[in-house]
Amino acid sequence: MKSLARKNILNIKPYDQGRPIAEVRRQYNLKEIIKLASNENPFGASVRAVSAIRKNLKYLGFYPDGNCFYLKNKLAAKLGMSLDYFVFGNGSNELIELILKAFLNEGEQVLMSKPDFLIFKLATLQEGGVPVEIPLRNFNCDLETIKGKITKKTKIIFIANPNNPVGTYVKKKSLESFLKNLPKSVIVVLDEAYYEFAKARDYPRGINYVNSKNVIVLRTFSKAYGLAGLRIGYAIARPFFINCLNKARQPFNVNYLAQVGAEAALSDNSFLKRTLDTVDKQKLYLYSELRGMKLEFIKSATNFILFNCGHDSDYIFNQLLKKGIIVRSMKNYNLDMWVRVTVGKPTENQKFIKALRKVLKRKDKK
DSSP states (O other): OGGGSOHHHHTOOOOOOOOOHHHHHHHHTOSOOEEOSSOOOTTOSOHHHHHHHHHTGGGTTSOOOTTOHHHHHHHHHHHTOOGGGEEEESHHHHHHHHHHHHHOOTTOEEEEEESOOHHHHHHHHHTTOEEEEEEOBTTBOOHHHHHHTOOTTEEEEEEESSOTTTOOOOOHHHHHHHHTTOOTTOEEEEEOTTGGGOOOTTOOOGGGSTTTSSEEEEEESSSTTOOGGGOOEEEEOOHHHHHHHHHHSOTTOSOHHHHHHHHHHTTOHHHHHHHHHHHHHHHHHHHHHHHHTTOOEEOOSSSEEEEEOSSOHHHHHHHHHHTTEEOEEOGGGTOTTEEEEEOOOHHHHHHHHHHHHHHHHHHHHO
């Protein structure tokens, strides 16, 4: 039956989605589960978003607005941009796929960092493209080397800013130098899934470059806005790029409740502030505790921290799992001794640190 499938599909390793709460509860018969694996908002969704969704449940029998009219208008007003600069997707994942579907021809190259968001590579392979991975330099995106790897076959460059799974970011001067004199045949995709958390003065906002360069910016409501379960993200680019993405997408790709929830979430400034303030404070707490355990970690511009556990990361992951704490082993990223942990609420972080200390102490005794 292998002859029936496309060759590029047979060679793809599916994305590791991590362990959901319900599965861990069943497997270990645990009542309390703390999930710190997928960089979700520790507070869930805002009250305004939940309230708006409840009020609109009566409309579930109708197809959603394929143009996301009300959400698009609200977002455009918030960012001070024209309506024709936006397209929405079923999470940033779908938008990544749409970009490749709309612009990538079979056999063309797609440049990306290594490690980076795994969907960049998987989606490229699905479309018959050639992924070219450039290793990070000291855990930072190596834009200089990436630029040097551009050939006539290069079509798209993905830059996750900040990077997932590392948490570092490309600085403004570096990005602007990189964008200067790029071939006009190359599209740069800035995946800004965590941009709300990136508060450094030298962090560049991708929307400042869409009018002058072949830049597409991706953002999501899954992280800071707490709507991961609804799957909604958006792309910002010049109208030509948006028109192409609209031609590639399905007519009703964003469900109605996702649109309603996202529109309400945009107005909940107090929820966003609470989220960002909590993450900032709790990152400092986790840094301090990891430093106290003499564990190497990467300072993060996101809501997660990558740290070296000093042992096989799968072992640490599984031991924490038995205690009802879900983190992310980085073995799939070839970081065999590294673990990524989402910054949670204070009580969750304290329980994680306590459990981690016990697991490491037990491992060190062996």
